Amino acid sequence: MTMENQQSLYMRALRCPVCGADMTHDASHGAGMLLCGGPRTHTFDMARSGYVHLAPRHSGGGDAKAAVRSRTSFLSAGYYSIAADALCSLVSTYVPSGLIVDAGCGEGYYTNRLAACGEGRYEICGFDLSRDAVDAAAKAARREGVGACFGVASLFELPLASASVDAIVNIFAPCAEKEFCRVLKPGGVLILLGAGERHLLGLKRAIYDETYENAMRADLPTEMQLCEQTTVRGEIEVVGNEQIGNLFSMTPYYWRTSPEDKKKLEHLQCLHTEIEFDCRVYRKI
Numbered sequence: 001m002t003m004e005n006q007q008s009l010y011m012r013a014l015r016c017p018v019c020g021a022d023m024t025h026d027a028s029h030g031a032g033m034l035l036c037g038g039p040r041t042h043t044f045d046m047a048r049s050g051y052v053h054l055a056p057r058h059s060g061g062g063d064a065k066a067a068v069r070s071r072t073s074f075l076s077a078g079y080y081s082i083a084a085d086a087l088c089s090l091v092s093t094y095v096p097s098g099l100i101v102d103a104g105c106g107e108g109y110y111t112n113r114l115a116a117c118g119e120g121r122y123e124i125c126g127f128d129l130s131r132d133a134v135d136a137a138a139k140a141a142r143r144e145g146v147g148a149c150f151g152v153a154s155l156f157e158l159p160l161a162s163a164s165v166d167a168i169v170n171i172f173a174p175c176a177e178k179e180f181c182r183v184l185k186p187g188g189v190l191i192l193l194g195a196g197e198r199h200l201l202g203l204k205r206a207i208y209d210e211t212y213e214n215a216m217r218a219d220l221p222t223e224m225q226l227c228e229q230t231t232v233r234g235e236i237e238v239v240g241n242e243q244i245g246n247l248f249s250m251t252p253y254y255w256r257t258s259p260e261d262k263k264k265l266e267h268l269q270c271l272h273t274e275i276e277f278d279c280r281v282y283r284k285i
């Protein structure tokens with residue numbers, strides 16, 4: 001999918017974040033721009049990497065550059081490839097065609113994997129509040145030659161028409177059920193991936209004296225129909241202190257661990273840990 005294709009499902013679904021009007025793509029200036037068809041013609045420049053900034057000014061910033069760099073380095077080493085494989089398989093079962101949105105796409109690791117395994121059967125776009133993450137995602141899509149589009153936007157205020165989307169994937173990101181239900185078509189699908197009970201237990205063992213399994217997330221959908229729940233499990237050997245640090249900085253423990261406990265990772269060169277992904281498929285009723 002390319003932004004240039006005016007008939008793409010993505011372009012047809014996009015709405016001006018200021019006035020809600022339809023959007024068109026104008027390729028005649030610089031890297032191109034999107035303009036709305038409202039009475040005031042709001043314009044949104046495309047970045048050179050190909051993404052567009054569609055978040056209202058009051059939105060927060062999402063993940064910072066350092067977090068984006070760490071996650072890119074860890075994910076591109078393939079440690080979570082079983083999660084990407086599970087996601088591709090769920091999408092091929094539940095979403096034969098149409099428009100898929102990756103809500104909270106980060107640097108597009110899963111978005112671009114889905115674009116590659118979809119082989120043109122569906123269109124995919126990713127939104128995230130972090131401009132650094134979206135810029136990295138758009139650059140990766142170009143590098144990998146996959147047709148995914150990216151925008152800076154909050155997943156609680158997606159710049160998309162109501163009932164315009166066939167499926168949403170939401171991976172290790174906040175679940176905005178109400179907004180997802182607004183943009184999904186009737187019968188549309190939400191695929192949620194998050195941490196399973198034993199996810200990263202080995203990392204916790206390396207840091208804490210006492211370890212507990214992860215509690216179930218508190219923001220699971222309540223108004224949608226649960227179609228399937230699967231747990232994908234594996235074990236990984238994270239090699240090198242820098243890569244262990246990258247993994248640690250991707251987790252919530254990074255923010256809540258004492259300096260003394262953080263020190264335990266300082267000289268660790270190899271970390272063996274369980275990884276466990278809770279995968280759920282919901283349908284909008």
Ligand SMILES: C[S@@+](CC[C@H](N)C(=O)[O-])C[C@H]1O[C@@H](n2cnc3c(N)ncnc32)[C@H](O)[C@@H]1O
Binds near residue numbers: 108
């Ligand atoms: C843990 S990362 C996961 C990124 C990606 N889905 C992945 O698994 O590689 C969470 C992402 O959610 C984004 N995020 C957090 N709150 C958001 C919001 N309100 N709207 C859009 N993105 C948000 C962050 O910027 C970050 O990129």
Ligand SMILES: [Zn+2]
Binds near residue numbers: 016037040
């Ligand atoms: Zn407008």
